[in-house]
Amino acid sequence: MSLIKELDYGTPIRLSEDEVTLTIDGVGVSVPAGTSVMAAAMSMGTKIPKLCATDMLEPFGSCRMCLVEIEGRRGTPASCTTPAENGMIVRTQSDKLARLRKGVMELYISDHPLDCLTCSANGDCELQDMAGVVGLRDVRYGKEVANHFETDSPLALPVDTSNPYFQYDPAKCIVCNRCVRACEEVQGTFALTIEGRGFDSRVSAAGVSFLDSDCVSCGACVQACPTATLMEKTVVEHGQPEHSTVTTCAYCGVGCSFKAEMQGDKVVRMVPYKGGQANEGHSCVKGRFAWGYATHKDRITKPMIRETITDPWREVSWEEAINRAASEFKRIQNDYGREAVGAITS
């Protein structure tokens, strides 16, 4: 078993009767009209670097990592917000693009802690991955001015642990807006916003703690976060999962698909599965977070019997319990007739 990683096309799948054909890095590709250049590239296996884009959300174009060159167009447009067009000739790699991306990444990292080894997202962090992809080796900026991550910095904000299931660590936020957009577009609750402007801007649950806010703990923001800013407390505590299995939620009749992400036989987190046709990657507080009952101390794991309901229960073997049930049902049918027993299923 291994951890199931899902492809991220960067922008939502578009359905269209019409196809457009373009050339990306010298290779022709046809995609449904309305598809972004980023998703078109991904459909042929080319991952354009990105931070603010994910296929659960509409393109936003803020992180400036996914810049590409398009023949006949000025500058370096963002591939997430640029729709693919017939005859387009796109380059996703060039010296100029590499320099731009590395420069942007350097700015991000200048206001981000370098504690990757001890970070809860270590190994599952898009910022870490992208820093690797662009080959960032040195950060020149940020040493002279206040930042958001040093605890004694005037800009530092406390970690919000008010929600029972996940935490918000503003020090790690890159203000990509994915959480805010997930709350709006995926969940539709509009509980999150960006407070402040420019360098001061940070994600906020409208100025109060997550627990006191309109947040309904669906987990869409945690799912969308590319860093350790919004993180399940179980992952903070236990570390990254190492294998996963796709299964179906045990709560309501929507029947959401989840990946049960595990360490050994211990569930670390339940993550909504994008391939699930009922939920398409979304979840609610129950399926996403409220699974701890499965190993609650109240679980009864041994068969038990008793003569009368006022007797204490006695733990017995499976065989004894099954035989008691069967012999009682047979005795009752013998004494009172065939119709005197029945069953209720759930």
Place this chain on the structure above:
Amino acid sequence: MKLVRAGFGNNNVDTCARVCHSPTGYGLSKTFGTSAGTQDFKSVAKTDVIMIIGANPTDGHPVFASRMKKRLRAGAKLIVIDPRRIDMVKSPHVAASHHLALRPGTNVAVLNAMAHVIVTEGLIDESFVRERCDLVDFEMWARAIAEERNSPEAMEPYTGVAAQDLREAARLYATGGAAAIYYGLGVTEHSQGSTTVMAMANLAMATGNIGRDGVGVNPLRGQNNVQGSCDMGSFPHEFSGYRHVSDDSTRQMFESLWNRPLSNEQGLRIPNMIDEAIGGGFKGLYVQGEDIAQSDPDTQHITAGLRAMECVVIQDIFLNETAKYAHVFLPGSSFLEKDGTFTNAERRISRVRKVMEPLSGKSEWQATIDLSNALGYPMSYSHPSEIMDEIARLTPTFAGVSYEKIEQLGSVQWPCNDKAPTGTPIMHVDRFVRGLGKFMMTEYVPTEEKTGARFPLILTTGRILSQYNVGAQTRRTENSVWHDEDVLEIHPFDAENRGVKTGDLVALQSRTGEISLRAEVSERMQPGVVYTTFHHAKTGANVITTDFSDWATNCPEYKVTAVQVRRTNQYSDWQERNAREDIELRRIAPRFATAAE
């Protein structure tokens, strides 16, 4: 069902759907010919008018609610028919065009009035009705519904819904483009639950809103696999695939494969079992994963029935309320320990995969087989997939379903057979399953449960987001941060009359019982109606609810109970007795190590 029908040799098997969507099965099968919703969830993205009746999707079905809200933000219109001002009525960037805040118990009156508007204002989709429906039934229905007594104006005194608002809502549903109905237990859990389901089906047929993307009549089923449980013949009158036990050819097919004679007489429903137990004729019950002592109405009646039995066997993961009255406890498995399938509200069969070994050392299906074997009816399966194969052999609508196919496609929506090898996302596309759609007469008959001087308020019950049903699971998680007790929502007017403030302990009394709980004064309510949840066993909301039920299916009338509310400073007698019994009837003898250990 196999254990009961072949092992017990009777048809006394029932399911939790009895208390939730049994009227859906009855109503949709009479009108359309199948006992399930018509659409897949995706269909809502093509809807122009969403009509929500007696459902609270943001709390009960939150992931689907998000899909609805997405469509509404993109411009679809919304009609909400609910006594309470639920979140869908107004939330960020979503607002209902019409909120018909009816009096609980008047669903049929409201839907008949909508149908009246559609018939008398010439909004019928005539070509659809002519081509797809039984015209004799249609004519009869249309004539009756057009009578003045069904008009919005005539119904207003009963429903409390302004006639003009209702007329506009009816016009919007009929002419606003693709219109889809989504409904919940606010429809079914009434004395006219089945009638309401048929009234919705009539509306959909009359306006041609059936058989394509974006339309339909869709129950939001309450539980992960309640659809599956119904599909699989967990009802006392039906084999899997909704075939009546008196149907000789179906029964003979089961008899020859199961090698046992089977009864052709309908068995007992849950309320019948309890009544018969109190009468002395019903003595043994096997309960799998269901907590009737908390979930079913009139708790004291249920527990009296359980006490009268000689052998109650519980298979569950916790020592639940019903287990207090049990003699044998078989430890069950959580979904993480299960291999099998769940079937959701869109008839979608999805795999449940085991991620950890059963804590009890035995899978639930294995325990059921062991019990059957011990009863003298041998069953032998080596894997749940073999059970699915047997289902496919015996059930025409499941003929094409196998674990292999589910793995291949991700999930399968029944019917899945030679005619629909990859399943059926949308039903009744070219013709209704029963052939022609059948308009059913839906006369409004007020419930017997009446308010009066002693019990002037109507209690209606429901669920909230963070807790789930009887709370056995969610109460044992940190979700209790959001909801650690059931509270009584009451309109400021009713609260002031009784000197009640938010946080006060109040006594809630009905003809069947009395409990105490804290009040929350809320404008969400309409005057005269109070609301609570049934998540906490210690509160005992169902001590209050009554024996009244749907005329066709016995689905309990949870949504209408005449009550009185007054301030109090103590918990009720039932609550105090129940708290004592929580300890007395749940004792587990200390286990002494044996020599072998």
